[in-house]
Amino acid sequence: MSGVISGILMGFTSILDPLTIGLLIAGVIIGLFAGATPGISGTMIVAILLPLTFKLDSIPAFVMLTAVYAVAVFSGSITAVLFRTPGAPEAAATTFDGYTMAKKGFPHKALGYAMFSSFLGGTLGAIALLLIAPQLARFALKFGPAETFALILMALAMISSLDVKNQTKAILMGIFGLFLAMIGMDYMTGVERYTFGVPILSAGLHFIPVLLGLFAVSEALRMIQEDPEVKQKIEKIKTTLPTWEEFKRLIPTYIRAFPLGLFIGILPGVGATTASLVAYSTEVRSSKTPEKFGTGIPQGIAAPECANNAAAMGALVILLALGIPGSATTAVMLGGLILHGLRPGPLLFTLYPKFAYAIMVAALIANILIIIMSPAFIRFFSNVVFRIPRGMLGTLIILFCVVGSFAMRNNMFDVWAVLLFGLVGYVLERYGYPLAPIVIGLVLGSLAETEFRRTLITQGGFMGFFSSPISTGLILVSIFVFVYPFIKSAIASRRGLKVGSGKE
């Protein structure tokens, strides 16, 4: 316990300089803006900001990115409540009761519930992060190549749950991402793979242009499909926090939603969107008056908002402790950490404890800042920002991506890559192919191959993967996780058939 307390103190002292504090506040503001603007996701804005952080030290850079990440999960609910348009996918469930409550004439209350629940879920999640992550990292130090490969396998197996509506496509996209990671020189033999004589490809396909293209450019292309001159106008809105009595009534909801969100967040590859939807449906199931959900009740806002912010912190736990991205945004952050010369995972706490604790403390402060800074932001946002025409916003995003990707290595190849992957991402998503699995595959691909081959060499063959209880357990869990959605949907479709034939 004393280790954790000294770690927290270390984290606080390492962010106590004007630049880092300034960037933390800037991160909160950017996160509020990014999450609240439909079409700009937290993932996209973290990806856009990554090239801008190259000139910064790793602590201020990632303090800012963590603040953006933590806050964007909440701010998606602002537009979900006001316009029934979730600013971020995580806020999809908030529209059900948030928008209805706003429509009844209580937007200030709906925003207050969303803000307070996000603050609570995120802050408790950040405290859990400070307590769990170092312990998990200590345990993960026992990991050899077989265990690491099994862990990556588990993260990849989770891909099937990224798009529950179309698992085949999700897995296909995950494998596509893994294959993209094969481009370049094979580090174990020096053989060049799929480089087509382009020298820059020897180092592999750079993560950032692919990411900017897939998430930012494709999203901007979608955004400009709608009327590019449209700007939305809304009235000035004030935010009202829940009263003590209202809070007391929500305590059982928080008791259910917080651990659920944190647990789902810790699972690799699942993320805050699933957490908020599961928390909402759990709340409906456990309610004595389920028929009231959807009519604008506080529980319908509190459950998804508490769960999605807790899940965001849960995803940070496994990112820092195990180096496994729990969501698309943490996958982007993983790429950023690698670019800054840091290797997230168990060794992060041993080699760079200052960095690891600084990030966790930043996550805690960013969640607290939600409740301090959001009311003013909501007033500003409803007054000014929403008047930017979509065409201009889309153009700004695309140009930022093009210039940002060039700035990274001063190379035109990255500009071509960002545009090409923008188009690929646009086409894929247009036809229902999820993009997040590509990112997870791309980030984990080369590590997966290296650990796979290292296990074969060091353990003397395929049985080496089952040489320890940890790797065996993880592989079995991976198989279960991979197969379970298919079995579940097969059972569901058989039941559906039976019900259907019964009706006939």
Added chain:
Amino acid sequence: MMELLAKKFDMCRSRGDTIVALAILISSFYFLYLTFQLPIPKQGSTLDVGPRAFPMILLMGMIVLSAVIIVQNIKAKRICELTETPHPRNFWIGVAFLFLYAYLLDIVGFVVLTPIATYLFMYAIGVRSKKILIGGTLILWLVLTVTFPMLMEVQLPRGVWIFREISYFFY
């Protein structure tokens, strides 16, 4: 509730979906062919599976899964055309402008090309308001020029000939 969501977010199987799967299938076969051409180094551990094995497994997985999607789409009825939101007029011209921008960036340079490309791109995607076109172009150009070459000292392409000289006024 989850059933409701499932219905709401149900994916549409369209012709485009099959074309995407077919494109993945064909490219996977092509890359599989390239994989077989990869050399196998003589030295190294005999237990190492070499540079071919991992990509080969992945490509086979892609072939199987894209084939499954094609078969599923052929068997299934075309449920709807939900994802087929209409493109604005000149959308693809706008996209072509982006690629043209990338092509000309090394020749014309960032300073001169960016405002021209921004104006043309916004016009192509359907912006007609002069205020947005001119004001937006200037604001975007200013934001990018101040952020990247001036604040971050990024050496963006200067172009050739007179364009190069112009760029020296800014960074």
